[in-house]
Amino acid sequence: MFAAVARWPKQRWPWVLLSFSALTLLLVALYFQYGMSLGPCTKCVYQRFAIVGILLAGLVGMWGRESALLRWSAYIGWAVAASWGLKIAHDQVLVEELVKNGGFSTCAVFAEFPSWLPLDSWIPFIFNPTGVCGDVAWQFLGYSMPFWMRIVFAVYLLAVLVVMASQLKKHKYNPYD
Numbered sequence: 221m222f223a224a225v226a227r228w229p230k231q232r233w234p235w236v237l238l239s240f241s242a243l244t245l246l247l248v249a250l251y252f253q254y255g256m257s258l259g260p261c262t263k264c265v266y267q268r269f270a271i272v273g274i275l276l277a278g279l280v281g282m283w284g285r286e287s288a289l290l291r292w293s294a295y296i297g298w299a300v301a302a303s304w305g306l307k308i309a310h311d312q313v314l315v316e317e318l319v320k321n322g323g324f325s326t327c328a329v330f331a332e333f334p335s336w337l338p339l340d341s342w343i344p345f346i347f348n349p350t351g352v353c354g355d356v357a358w359q360f361l362g363y364s365m366p367f368w369m370r371i372v373f374a375v376y377l378l379a380v381l382v383v384m385a386s387q388l389k390k391h392k393y394n395p396y397d
Contacts, residue, residue, distance in 0.1 A: 235278050242272070263315070277294045280297065316364055326354065
């Protein structure tokens with residue numbers, strides 16, 4: 221099984237699947253924003269940025285799957301985006317729990333992207349926060365969106381760690397596997 225996983229990154233379909241899954245999540249987020257009128261808070265916008273990072277890592281991997289340098293760049297980008305997204309989603313869950321328990325917490329009103337990458341100015345329909353942190357406006361099976369995004373990012377992170385680990389082990393090729 222591990223040897224099969226080691227061969228996947230040199231094929232196109234796993235990278236397409238990675239990019240497609242991230243694009244689907246981004247489109248769902250836009251549906252929540254524009255179709256259901258649920259404005260994203262700053263932390264939601266940062267999670268969108270992490271999803272875009274995973275999408276871009278998938279595209280780099282897809283186009284550079286034959287190059288070890290580009291593949292490893294894609295792995296690292298995927299891992300960084302998934303880790304950062306997991307941290308932001310976890311922080312948002314903690315804010316929601318604090319507010320639910322009667323505490324007070326909020327996040328920044330404006331996104332704080334670097335001056336050289338002002339995504340909230342360049343692509344405001346995706347990256348401009350219009351919601352409030354701690355406000356639970358949507359639930360599925362009794363859990364909020366940041367809870368589910370924490371699971372999504374954890375799965376992305378686990379997947380990239382398995383793929384990276386499979387690349388570090390030398391596998392014997394068996395054509396009958």
